Amino acid sequence: MSSLDSSPAPAIPQSERLRITEIFLSLQGESRSVGWPTVFVRLTGCPLRCGYCDTEYAFTGGEWMSLEAVLAQVASHGVHHVTVTGGEPLAQRACLGLLTRLCDAGYEVSLETSGALDVAAVDPRVVKVMDLKTPASGEAGRNRYENLGYLSLNDQVKFVICDWADYEWAKQTVATHDLTARCEVLFSPSYGQLAPRDLADWIVADRLPVRFQLQLHKILWGEEQGR
Ligand code: SF4
Numbered sequence: 001m002s003s004l005d006s007s008p009a010p011a012i013p014q015s016e017r018l019r020i021t022e023i024f025l026s027l028q029g030e031s032r033s034v035g036w037p038t039v040f041v042r043l044t045g046c047p048l049r050c051g052y053c054d055t056e057y058a059f060t061g062g063e064w065m066s067l068e069a070v071l072a073q074v075a076s077h078g079v080h081h082v083t084v085t086g087g088e089p090l091a092q093r094a095c096l097g098l099l100t101r102l103c104d105a106g107y108e109v110s111l112e113t114s115g116a117l118d119v120a121a122v123d124p125r126v127v128k129v130m131d132l133k134t135p136a137s138g139e140a141g142r143n144r145y146e147n148l149g150y151l152s153l154n155d156q157v158k159f160v161i162c163d164w165a166d167y168e169w170a171k172q173t174v175a176t177h178d179l180t181a182r183c184e185v186l187f188s189p190s191y192g193q194l195a196p197r198d199l200a201d202w203i204v205a206d207r208l209p210v211r212f213q214l215q216l217h218k219i220l221w222g223e224e225q226g227r
Helices: 069-077 095-104 145-149 164-176 196-206 214-221
Strands: 017-027 037-043 063-067 081-085 110-114 127-131 156-161 183-189
Touching: 017 069, 017 214, 037 069, 069 095, 081 095, 095 110, 156 164, 164 183, 164 196, 164 214, 183 196
Parallel strands: 037 081, 081 110, 110 127, 127 156, 156 183
Antiparallel strands: 017 037, 017 063
């Protein structure tokens, strides 16, 4: 991605450096780890362009950091949970090394990924929170269904639902791939696009074995960056 090449890289091997948009402490707002104080490591760059994206500021810019510097900054926050996110973190190869180093250091590590890139080499100790992009996202064609073979019951697949048609598509996709037997399945309303109550009512009416979730950080802090 050319955006990552916009400033000179330091003299650190490519496998040991990452382009970072921000590292910050907040509460985990999504997934099974919701509510835990968590350090977020947001990597710069994403090859997708979802219509509802709320992190467009991470598409470009950022700063090169060595893995050592990232680990030191994470440690400075003094919490046990770390989420590596983006953008699309797996778009940078050194992300895999960072995930392993974080696990080795004893953190509970999760990875938020779009589902468009290969997750096969992600350290198995990492909880993968993987999107399957719906039609209304505009990026459903990027879903890499081979990734489903690398998910375990410790992992989660997340659908961000924009409308009724998305809901029907997600429901069908869960059934087609027997997703609830592979991992936990999360349905979340697209912020500002679908009334949370509508999605909740649909799930209850259908008795779907999926977990409804709201983005806790947006309820608490709106769309403030670094939260
Ligand atoms: S994958 Fe995530 S970061 Fe990339 S465009 Fe979609 S919502 Fe935004």
